[in-house]
Amino acid sequence: xxxxxxxxxxxxxxxxxxxxxxxxxxxxxxxxxxxxxxxxxxxxxxxxxxxxxxxxxxxxxxxxxxxxxxxxxxxxxxxxxxxxxxxxxxxxxxxxxxxxxxxxxxxxxxxxxxxxxxxxxxxxxxxxxxxxxxxxxxxxxxxxxxxxxxxxxxxxxxxxxxxxxxxxxxxxxxxxxxxxxxxxxxxxxxxxxxxxxxxxxxxxxxxxxxxxxxxxxxxxxxxxxxxxxxxxxxxxxxxxxxxxxxxxxxxxxxxxxxxxxxxxxxxxxxxxxxxxxxxxxxxxxxxxxxxxxxxxxxxxxxxxxxxxxxxxxxxxxxxxxxxxxxxxxxxxxxxxxxxxxxxxxxxxxxxxxxxxxxxxxxxxxxxxxxxxxxxxxxxxxxxxxxxxxxxxxxxxxxxxxxxxxxxxxxxxxxxxxx
Amino acid sequence: xxxxxxxxxxxxxxxxxxxxxxxxxxxxxxxxxxxxxxxxxxxxxxxxxxxxxxxxxxxxxxxxxxxxxxxxxxxxxxxxxxxxxxxxxxxxxxxxxxxxxxxxxxxxxxxxxxxxxxxxxxxxxxxxxxxxxxxxxxxxxxxxxxxxxxxxxxxxxxxxxxxxxxxxxxxxxxxxxxxxxxxxxxxxxxxxxxxxxxxxxxxxxxxxxxxxxxxxxxxxxxxxxxxxxxxxxxxxxxxxxxxxxxxxxxxx
Numbered sequence: 001x002x003x004x005x006x007x008x009x010x011x012x013x014x015x016x017x018x019x020x021x022x023x024x025x026x027x028x029x030x031x032x033x034x035x036x037x038x039x040x041x042x043x044x045x046x047x048x049x050x051x052x053x054x055x056x057x058x059x060x061x062x063x064x065x066x067x068x069x070x071x072x073x074x075x076x077x078x079x080x081x082x083x084x085x086x087x088x089x090x091x092x093x094x095x096x097x098x099x100x101x102x103x104x105x106x107x108x109x110x111x112x113x114x115x116x117x118x119x120x121x122x123x124x125x126x127x128x129x130x131x132x133x134x135x136x137x138x139x140x141x142x143x144x145x146x147x148x149x150x151x152x153x154x155x156x157x158x159x160x161x162x163x164x165x166x167x168x169x170x171x172x173x174x175x176x177x178x179x180x181x182x183x184x185x186x187x188x189x190x191x192x193x194x195x196x197x198x199x200x201x202x203x204x205x206x207x208x209x210x211x212x213x214x215x216x217x218x219x220x221x222x223x224x225x226x227x228x229x230x231x232x233x234x235x236x237x238x239x240x241x242x243x244x245x246x247x248x249x250x251x252x253x254x255x256x257x258x259x260x261x262x263x264x265x266x267x268x269x270x271x272x273x274x275x276x277x278x279x280x281x282x283x284x285x286x287x288x289x290x291x292x293x294x295x296x297x298x299x300x301x302x303x304x305x306x307x308x309x310x311x312x313x314x315x316x317x318x319x320x321x322x323x324x325x326x327x328x329x330x331x332x333x334x335x336x337x338x339x340x341x342x343x344x345x346x347x348x349x350x351x352x353x354x355x356x357x358x359x360x361x362x363x364x365x366x367x368x369x370x371x372x373x374x375x376x377x378x379x380x381x382x383x384x385x386x387x388x389x390x391x392x393x394x395x396x397x398x399x400x401x402x403x404x405x406x407x408x409x410x411x412x413x414x415x416x417x418x
Numbered sequence: 419x420x421x422x423x424x425x426x427x428x429x430x431x432x433x434x435x436x437x438x439x440x441x442x443x444x445x446x447x448x449x450x451x452x453x454x455x456x457x458x459x460x461x462x463x464x465x466x467x468x469x470x471x472x473x474x475x476x477x478x479x480x481x482x483x484x485x486x487x488x489x490x491x492x493x494x495x496x497x498x499x500x501x502x503x504x505x506x507x508x509x510x511x512x513x514x515x516x517x518x519x520x521x522x523x524x525x526x527x528x529x530x531x532x533x534x535x536x537x538x539x540x541x542x543x544x545x546x547x548x549x550x551x552x553x554x555x556x557x558x559x560x561x562x563x564x565x566x567x568x569x570x571x572x573x574x575x576x577x578x579x580x581x582x583x584x585x586x587x588x589x590x591x592x593x594x595x596x597x598x599x600x601x602x603x604x605x606x607x608x609x610x611x612x613x614x615x616x617x618x619x620x621x622x623x624x625x626x627x628x629x630x631x632x633x634x635x636x637x638x639x640x641x642x643x644x645x646x647x648x649x650x651x652x653x654x655x656x657x658x659x660x661x662x663x664x665x666x667x668x669x670x
Contacts, residue, residue, distance in 0.1 A: 043488055047495065047612045050452060055606055057432075085609030098609035300434075 038338045041103070048104045049111060055084060056115040064116045067243035068388055071235065073118070073199060078155065081123065086112075088151025089127045090135065095147035102128075102278070103340045106285035110336075113289025114296070117392040118243035120286045122155065122196050128282035130156035130204045133275050134222065137263030142222055146202060154201035159191045159249060160272055167405050169206075170215035170269050174251060176207035178258075185209060185221070185261070187229075187254040195399075197232050198245035201225050206268045207251075218268035221260045229254035240391035277350050278343060279400050280357035284336040287360035287396045291329045294364075294371040294389040301375060318374070325367050332360045351413040358406035361396035368393050419570070419591070421464040421473045422532035423498065424523060425457040425480045426510065427489040428543040441640050443512060444543075453489045456538025458496075459597040462604035463536055463568065465497035472570060475499050477530055481522050482510045487620060494615035495607030501620035502526055504628065511543035515635030520552035525628045527557060532592065539564050539596040550596035560593040562586060566600045 041049070059080050067073060081087050089105040091097020098104075105127040113120035131150050134142055150156060165171040174189025187207055197203070203223045210217030223230070233248035263271055302313030302322070312318055335356040342349035368390035372379040379386050397403040429435055429444065430452040438445040453461075467473035478493035480486040481504040490501035504522055508514040527535060540547035554561030562568070566583050567576035576585050578598045607615070625632065653659045663670045 043491060044612055044616065046488065047492060047607065048609060050492070051607050051609070051612065054452075083608065084606050085611075089609060093610060093613065096610075099613050100609060104609075 038334050038341065041107070044100065045104050045107055048100065049107050051084070052086070052108045052111040055080070055086075056112050056119075060112070060119060061115050064243075064385070064388075065382070067116070067118070069242075071237075071242045072245070073122070073243050077119070078122075078199060079153075081119070082152055085151075086123055087126050087155070088131060088147070091131055091147050091151045092135075095143065095151055097131075097147065097151040102281075102344055103337065106282060106336065106340050109282050109285040110289040110292070113286040114293035116243065117286060117290050117293075117389070118241045120289060121241060121244055122199070124279070124282040124286055125158055125195055126150065126156055128279045129158045129275050130202070132278065133204055133220065133262060133271060136275075137220070137267075137271055138222070139259065139263075141259050142262060146222055149201070155196055155199045156202045156204060157194045157197045157200040159194050159197075159203045159205040161191060161193050163190070163192050167402055169272060170218060172206065172208060172218065174205075174207040175211055176205075176209045176219060176221060176256075178209060183258055184255050185219075185258065187221070187223070187251040187256065189251055191249040191251075193236070193246055193399075194249050195244055195246055197247040197249055198235060203230075203249070204262070205251075206272055209265055213266065215269045216266050218272070219265045220262035220268040220271050221256060222262050223254070223256055223260060227254055227256060238395075240388070240394055242391075276400055277353055280353040280406075281336060281339045281343065281349075283396060283400045284332065284339065284353070284356035284360040287357075287364040287393060288329070288332050288336050290364040290389050290393045290396070291325075291332060291360070291367040294368040294386050295325065295329060297385050297389075298371040298374050298379075305376075312374075321370060321374075325363075325370055328363045329367065332356070332363045335359060351410055354401070354406040354409040354413075357401065358397075358403055358410070361393065361403060364393040364396055365390075419467070419473045419533040420475045420477070420530070421467055422477045422479060422523075422527060422530055422535045423457070423460045423464045423493065424535070424537040424549070425461060425478050425489050425493045426454040426538070426541045426543075427451050427480065427482050427486045428454045428511065428541050431455055431542055437641050437643055441642065442638055443509065443641055446509075446511075451485065451489075453492050454538050454541040454543075456540060456542070456597055456599070457493075458538075458604040459599070459601050460536040460538050460595075461493045461496050461498060462602045463595075463597060464534075465605075466602065467534075467570070468497060468499075473534075477502060477532065479504070479523060479526050481506060481514065481519055483507055487622070490620050491612075491615050492607050494618040494620075495611045496605060497611070498618075500618055502530075503620050503622045504625060505622055506625055508632075511541075512638050513635055515633060516544070516546045516548035517552055518630075518632040518635065519549050520556055521630050521633065522625060522628060523549070523553050524556040525630050527553075527592075534570070534591055535594045537594065537596050539598050547596075550594050554594035557592070557594070560588045560590070561596075562588050562593060563596045564598040565595050566598050568595055568601070 060077060063074055085098040086108055088097035089100045089108060093099040109120050109124045112123055134146050160169050162172050176185040176187045178185050202225055205221045205223050206218055208217040209219040229252045231250045236246045238246060302318060303311050305312045339349050339352040339356045342352055368386060371386040372390055375384050375386060378384055430450040433450055435444040464476040468476050476498040477500055478490055478498040479502045480490045487503055490503055494501055537550045550563055551561055562575035564578040565575050566578050573590060574585050574587050576583050653662060
């Protein structure tokens with residue numbers, strides 16, 4: 001009987017329903033105060049959206065197709081990102097950053113993805129992974145060394161995956177063995193699928209500093225890309241995100257000072273999990289941007305294109321498809337920004353972040369695919385941008401936790417509640 | 419030199435506007451609004467004067483609804499020092515006419531006494547393009563409209579005309595300038611500057627506070643979409659084209 005009672009109580013406490021309960025602060029003169037909708041943003045957040053939209057349409061859009069074909073980012077666009085403060089969004093002003101909130105970073109990722117998902121992943125990794133890891137766990141030395149550069153001129157890569165460790169990230173083989181006096185670490189091993197590694201000036205690297213301890217030896221390092229012994233391999237030829245470089249990295253007796261250790265030795269696995277939990281919201285924002293980008297690129301055509309004497313958008317069969325996908329895009333938008341707000345408010349958000357990431361990648365793929373169909377034959381050609389969105393979204397169900405891993409995370413958290 | 423710039427909140431240039439059901443105006447519900455592009459150019463010119471140490475202060479003024487504060491905030495993020503918001507619920511795209519806005523700006527100018535006033539040459543909603551000239555007349559100061567280049571040292575302005583540009587000399591300051599497209603390329607409000615703009619001051623006043631008597635604007639009878647373009651025809655060959663141009667269009 002007692003155990004039954006305990007179980008019930010635990011259920012009530014741990015279920016997120018409690019966040020909906022009203023407190024005294026919610027009432028003003030006896031009337032409930034208005035709470036903002038999840039899709040309502042602050043004045044600064046709106047200003048960020050306006051600015052990024054206009055930047056992306058003016059500076060980025062004219063070059064998107066060419067960069068996809070060239071398989072490289074144009075350096076002047078990369079430097080424009082830095083000049084406009086898009087690479088150090090949450091970094092405090094004292095380090096030269098924009099000192100904004102997490103939601104603003106998600107808005108920027110979304111708006112850039114609606115124009116070019118390759119640039120969105122660069123901005124996402126920089127802001128939601130590297131910068132935040134340094135902010136959260138970096139020593140003062142690391143903050144002073146890297147935050148000003150990350151905000152103003154240095155792109156970064158997140159180096160976790162290896163040939164034998166993808167979803168099973170902690171099976172990594174790369175080692176960072178301490179010298180006998182502990183003053184340096186020598187890194188050996190290789191990493192795979194490292195986004196933006198051609199452009200990066202610094203690597204947030206995960207390596208095992210005590211292989212005997214298993215995953216509890218995994219340690220995070222901030223490694224300057226110019227350190228001797230680091231080789232950035234040939235760019236992968238990919239289905240999508242072609243302008244973004246993805247390369248293998250090899251580390252051959254790379255010696256780094258002990259002050260390159262991010263946070264505590266042996267806590268790397270924890271940092272990786274925590275930062276990727278947040279990062280998933282950023283990926284959801286990217287997938288949302290892709291879905292909106294593909295949708296918005298197609299809607300005018302449904303009015304223009306006439307068949308059987310009628311604009312194709314006037315056929316009910318088309319209208320219902322459009323309505324269905326617009327609904328799903330709205331759901332993704334609510335899920336993504338709700339997860340972002342939960343994180344900002346210090347609430348547990350892991351389940352919601354995984355849900356947003358999972359569902360956003362499904363919706364992005366569906367919308368991009370339908371957009372091609374709605375365009376008909378021409379949508380299948382490179383004359384129309386939607387085929388690129390279709391290619392670019394596919395990795396959304398793979399990186400920063402595959403869809404299966406998201407399902408696993410969500411299922412595990414549901415199981416804990418029941 | 420102190421510079422005053424006007425900024426107006428208008429329907430974003432990329433929005434495909436819809437006519438409202440009553441056909442008296444365009445529908446503004448859920449429509450993206452932005453700073454009028456010519457006002458952006460005006461702000462940029464003023465901020466460049468500040469950066470070149472020719473201007474000591476840049477004051478941005480906007481007449482419009484509560485949300486115009488966001489437009490002012492953008493001007494502050496671009497580099498203006500402070501803002502003045504003349505709040506009104508009268509629709510600024512048609513009901514509040516150019517003359518009323520010019521009167522309001524003249525009153526603000528009489529309080530702020532700027533040396534130069536830079537406005538956009540027109541706003542992309544009403545497209546009247548009158549406010550700058552009316553303001554100069556009300557203030558009885560020189561006006562240099564459609565500016566493609568302003569040289570304050572030489573007191574000259576290169577103006578856009580239908581046939582090219584002309585350079586005119588203005589007698590001196592204070593004066594009103596209106597910005598044309600080629601005056602400069604406005605910057606983005608960078609993200610750090612968006613945050614810094616939060617700390618800058620915006621004074622909010624009503625038209626009544628200013629004591630300005632509004633002029634009657636134009637009465638809008640009907641707003642309608644431009645007629646759709648009719649489909650063209652295909653001609654078989656060059657001879658057919660020449661024949662049609664000569665005999666049907668009578669252009670050659």
